[in-house]
Amino acid sequence: MPLQEQTSLWSDTTVKMLDVHSGTLQPGSILSETELTSNLLLLAGGGEGELAMNGEVRHIGASFAAHVIQGSSFTLTASSGNMDYIVIMYKATSIEIVSLVLPSHRKHPLRTSFVQNAGPQAEWVQMAEKIAAKWSRGEGLERFHANALLQGMLYELIMEYERGQGGAESDMVDVVAAYIAGHYRQNLELKELAALAGCSVRQLQRRFKQEKQLGPMEYVIQLRMESASRMLRHTDAPIGEIADRMGYRDMYYFSRAFKKYHGVPPQFYRQTAASRASALSVYSLPQNRMASWYESSHGPVICHMRGQYNVTMSPRRIAVLDVQYADHLLALGMSPAGSVGAGNAAFHFPQYIRARLQDTELLGTYEYPNLPAVERLSPDLIICTEVHEPHYERLSRIAPVLMFKRNESWQTILSLFGELTGKRAEAKRILADYHRRTALLSEELAPVLAGKSVALIRPFESMVRVHTASHRTGAVLYRDLGLPAPLFVADPSDTAYHISVDRLPAVHASHYFLLSSEIMQEGMSATEQSVWGMLDTNERQHIYSVDAATWIGCYGPTGINGIIDQIAQALLA
Structure with missing residues (x-):
């Protein structure tokens, strides 16, 4: 910036x-x-x-x-x-x-x-x-x-x-690091970066190394090698193509640089990455007793917030009290027996999966589940979140209960659901397809967004939330796709910053994804109208209104891939 x-x-x-x-x-x-x-x-x-x-x-x-x-x-x-x-x-x-x-x-x-x-x-x-x-x-x-x-x-x-x-110089490093993040695939020179920071080359090198523990050009190489390794792990793109995308015209030079950074040549890295990742997932999961699984002599054991669940037989009638879990089951080729929905006066399932839930019983909403309906359903497993803690004892009398944190990574939950339902291979395929897709789209978007930033905002009462990479939808934009975030949200110490509408221009993003509640509210709120009026005055800004209920609430494989579709459609138009 x-x-x-x-x-x-x-x-x-x-x-x-x-x-x-x-x-x-x-x-x-x-x-x-x-x-x-x-x-x-x-x-x-x-x-x-x-x-x-x-x-x-x-x-x-x-x-x-x-x-x-x-x-x-x-x-x-x-x-x-x-x-x-x-x-x-x-x-x-x-x-x-x-x-x-x-x-x-x-x-x-x-x-x-x-x-x-x-x-x-x-x-x-x-x-x-x-x-x-x-x-x-x-x-x-x-x-x-x-x-x-x-x-x-x-x-x-x-x-x-x-x-x-050290504050002014820290800001100097932040500015240069943000610029590198958006341009590391291009030919960058130290004198260009120093001019951007308004200091000498020597001063930039000294301050950058103090802040980042490596020099500016080393930081360029780090970003290139991390992006290249992601392409190698999740795509079948030829090594020559990956080298070219990372800014290396000579594939031999790229291979040497990659081996120096990772210790092995690109082709060997690609061949061993899948098996290494699989081994790491098996042995690291038992260390986290909250949302994880491990293999026992009696079959998979699911670790959740209230204990462990030994999967001796795949459940067939599952009741879910968060619609994201219905999304997970549908992605694995199963339909829940019952699921909560959304809405105020009238409850309904989200539009994007409604047709696939025709045989699913509606169980109220996430905030207000219909417990008598759950009892009448007679499920053999109930899946809920920490929000449903007050109902845990009653739910436990109906069927075994798995409780997860609502903001748990959807990829972690999908892996657990794969073990739970005997769909391990399907879960792995879905995750592999997602990583391949986001890796390819990230590289496709890089030249389009060079020197620009993308903000994720949500009008809320009299304020506007500006989400960071710590927010689970922000993670899709900034971590999975590597989209450049506005400089002031680069520090993801919280899921969002709250600012007044009149301060929104200070975000200085080129593209805004505006999380709108217009569908739920049957009309645009006054704050949202103010946001449009504030941002629409600058023709260089691009604003994309997206449904907040889907982008935030429906956090499963189908919903996430739908978000990716909308991002690609907006930014590649």
Whole structure:
């Protein structure tokens, strides 16, 4: 992402100066403020003392500058020499919203209290004196100028603070890493990446290695080799074609690079990958006692949230209390005896699998299952999620119950269902087909999306959710297909960021998949209409409205492949 887009989060931040005052502290004198109603800058010079701020006490030298945020308290005590000080109070509007879209591992500087003891404080004090003089002249152009000077001072302070924290340079690395992720198949040069970051080649190499534990060009190779290995595992594409897609014109050079990275030539890697993956799946599953299976002398054992289930015989009448499990069974060629549906006034099965559930009993909804109907169904197995914990005892009296986390990987659940129903080969085939399809589509989309990003958003009440790769549908876009995410959601520490509608342009995506509830609500919500109005003004943006109920709720093989269909149709049109 270009640096101007990285800094766009600041473009709508309005700084408004409120007041300024100055004075002198003699030795033993105190300047104190509690529970500030606004942010302030405190600059002082000429003496020494102590600054107590938010429970911490710091020795203050000949001059310093402190940034103190709203709600904080401080006490400045002069110990030797007269200490001249200036206090500037200000407010920064929209910070509450902006902070929500910054990477979660970083705290917005204007919401951080800090002290700078080293650097050009004398210049800062002189600038503060100029601001005070401008402000004292009353309303009009002079105060307008004072406010502009304050923004300049804040910029200098924050840059100095960020350099001390490594924050500005961390952002530099994030920008370059995001650019590499979208262009690693092309011929990249260090000087090009350094120009993007606005620094020297040497500085970029040093900072990138500190952040990523490898250099920028090594990072390019890593992404190429990971993508190539995925193609080798999941597709039958010729090695020459894979080499060309990864940016290598010479297949021999690609083979050498691949062997250096993975330790084996590409062809050998392809031949052994399938058996190695199979062996790993068998031996690693027993370590996870939640959603896994292992082979016992009596047959497969399914590990779930409430214990273990020994599969001595494949169940035939299965009741599922989440529609995603109906999807899994249908994909394996089975139909559940009963399943919950969706809807408010009238319950129904999702449209995309409704025709295949004609002989399936409707059991209420996911949130409100019809337990008497489950009892009348007399299933020989019930599959539910942790949401149904309050009903577990009653359900257990009807039939054995398997309970999984609702957000468990659909691929894990499909593998377990394959063991449960005696459809292991079918489950493996479905997964292999999916991995092959996403690997090929990822490579097909790469040149189309070079330098662009794709956002997954959902209007929700008065806010908009911007989903990350930690969200299970976001994982399909960003992990399975490798679509480039907007820079500020690159850190998947949570499943989504929440922002106001008017902050949506700060996402700066080229393509938006908008999770719409229009079908369920029988009309577009006011928030969704606002989102369309906000984004539709830019012709360079592409917006694709998709059904939220399907993209989020129907999380099985059929539904996921339907999502892939819609993504391909939208982005390759």
